[in-house]
Amino acid sequence: MWRALGLVSQVGFSMAIPIVLGILGGVWVDSRLSMPPLGALLGTVLGVIVGSILVYRQVARVMVEADREAEYAFRHKRIKKYVDDDEEDLSGDEEPE
Numbered sequence: 001m002w003r004a005l006g007l008v009s010q011v012g013f014s015m016a017i018p019i020v021l022g023i024l025g026g027v028w029v030d031s032r033l034s035m036p037p038l039g040a041l042l043g044t045v046l047g048v049i050v051g052s053i054l055v056y057r058q059v060a061r062v063m064v065e066a067d068r069e070a071e072y073a074f075r076h077k078r079i080k081k082y083v084d085d086d087e088e089d090l091s092g093d094e095e096p097e
């Protein structure tokens with residue numbers, strides 16, 4: 001549960017921080033170049049793009065780690081009871097009703 005909560009908070013911050021920084025950077029550019037809405041809009045778009053890339057990388061990394069853990073557990077028979085249950089179902093030794 002804590003791991004999932006950590007992932008959710010990471011994803012939230014990874015999306016929010018670039019957007020806020022983009023907006024602040026855009027407002028700063030607007031104040032320097034005297035073109036009010038354009039800098040903030042471009043900063044927001046840039047923040048959304050950067051945030052999306054960060055979230056994609058984090059989710060992809062977590063998925064790879066989950067696959068590795070599942071493969072490790074399977075190889076070391078940590079999920080043996082599930083494998084045994086499936087083998088019993090597929091063995092065909094049972095009489096049809």
